[in-house]
Amino acid sequence: MEFRTPSYFALASLIDGPLHGYAMVRRAAELSDGVVRLSTGTLYALLERAIDEGLIVAGEPYIEGGRQRRDYSLTQDGRHELQAEAERLARAARTVTRRLRVTASAVAE
Amino acid sequence: MICERVAGLALCAYPSVPRAARGEEMLGTLLDASASSRTRFVREIVDLVRRGLRTRATQTASAGARRLVADGLCLAATWVMTLDLSTLLSQRARGMHDPLLAPASIALLAAILAIALIGYDRLAGAGALAWTASRIPALWDHHPGIINLIPEILPLICFCAMVLAARHRSPDLRRLAWLLVPATLVLTLGPPSDEQSPLLLAYVALAAISVAVFALAILPTDPRVAIAGAVSVSNLGLAVAAINHDTSVPACLFLAAAPVVLIGAITRTRRLRLATPI
Numbered sequence: 001m002e003f004r005t006p007s008y009f010a011l012a013s014l015i016d017g018p019l020h021g022y023a024m025v026r027r028a029a030e031l032s033d034g035v036v037r038l039s040t041g042t043l044y045a046l047l048e049r050a051i052d053e054g055l056i057v058a059g060e061p062y063i064e065g066g067r068q069r070r071d072y073s074l075t076q077d078g079r080h081e082l083q084a085e086a087e088r089l090a091r092a093a094r095t096v097t098r099r100l101r102v103t104a105s106a107v108a109e
Numbered sequence: 110m111i112c113e114r115v116a117g118l119a120l121c122a123y124p125s126v127p128r129a130a131r132g133e134e135m136l137g138t139l140l141d142a143s144a145s146s147r148t149r150f151v152r153e154i155v156d157l158v159r160r161g162l163r164t165r166a167t168q169t170a171s172a173g174a175r176r177l178v179a180d181g182l183c184l185a186a187t188w189v190m191t192l193d194l195s196t197l198l199s200q201r202a203r204g205m206h207d208p209l210l211a212p213a214s215i216a217l218l219a220a221i222l223a224i225a226l227i228g229y230d231r232l233a234g235a236g237a238l239a240w241t242a243s244r245i246p247a248l249w250d251h252h253p254g255i256i257n258l259i260p261e262i263l264p265l266i267c268f269c270a271m272v273l274a275a276r277h278r279s280p281d282l283r284r285l286a287w288l289l290v291p292a293t294l295v296l297t298l299g300p301p302s303d304e305q306s307p308l309l310l311a312y313v314a315l316a317a318i319s320v321a322v323f324a325l326a327i328l329p330t331d332p333r334v335a336i337a338g339a340v341s342v343s344n345l346g347l348a349v350a351a352i353n354h355d356t357s358v359p360a361c362l363f364l365a366a367a368p369v370v371l372i373g374a375i376t377r378t379r380r381l382r383l384a385t386p387i
Contacts, residue, residue: 002386021138039153040139041160044131049387067137
């Protein structure tokens with residue numbers, strides 16, 4: 001399964017345990033060094049898709065600080081897909097880095 | 110408080126089911142995420158509306174392009190019947206006499222329109238096809254030549270759609286209230302030109318503009334009303350082009366309405382149904 005960058009970091013925000021929507025927004029921003037700033041519409045659209053695909057499960061709603069919340073957690077399938085995507089990205093990065101190193105001297109000449 | 114109201118309004122872009130399921134929760138997340146910045150709040154609202162409309166569009170597209178086009182054609186059939194009934198009654202009200210204006214024929218069309226409005230598409234479509242066939246000899250007498258029957262082609266396509274791809278909706282007698290539309294049109298256009306009420310004319314013009322604006326406004330999320338409108342407009346263009354031999358730019362634009370809207374609706378529906386990465 002292929003993930004867009006915001007979805008990748010949104011799912012990654014749940015690695016350490018269940019989080020509600022706003023906590024996911026903050027955690028995704030932390031993990032991506034501020035690159036991914038999930039908006040509410042984007043977050044809930046991808047949550048809907050991820051739930052349909054069985055990557056995430058939603059908990060029961062509750063009230064916290066006057067706001068309605070719901071915690072989301074990764075399923076086993078979600079962890080596997082995330083792991084596979086992380087490995088794919090790492091492989092792609094290694095390949096490109098290796099080629100850049102190999103050709104660096106030739107370009108310098 | 111104002112931010113909460115604005116966000117609540119923006120949530121209306123979503124269909125009712127997801128709004129009821131997650132609306133409150135989304136509202137809380139949005140207000141927390143944008144608490145520190147007005148710019149962020151505006152960005153959040155714009156994105157929420159965009160995503161909501163896309164959710165609506167995807168939900169509508171899930172029916173498939175074929176179903177949406179069939180729904181649009183069935184609706185167009187009802188509109189064509191409404192306009193035909195209004196025209197025939199107006200001509201009779203002006204004292205015109207013609208076999209095409211026979212009371213039995215007009216009564217039959219009114220009954221078929223009522224059946225269509227209640228929700229029996231298949232029966233109404235079959236009735237409309239029979240009604241059209243019964244008029245062909247008189248139409249031929251008026252304007253001999255196959256080219257003069259061209260204006261009947263689009264209505265026939267719409268009536269066939271009613272028979273072959275009827276909409277699945279439960280019968281509802283309250284929809285008979287739509288018969289007020291032909292009644293209003295007859296009241297407005299029935300009297301001779303110098304006796305027509307300017308107020309009613311303005312009301313009908315405003316209603317027509319409102320329908321056009323509504324169809325264009327919901328076109329990105331639901332093309333069915335636009336398809337019905339475009340077919341009706343093209344039908345008018347076809348009649349003008351065939352009977353008056355008018356090939357001016359406005360007549361061509363009218364003719365092009367249905368193909369343009371249909372191609373656009375089918376393309377967009379297919380694109381929305383394509384699987385995309387999460």
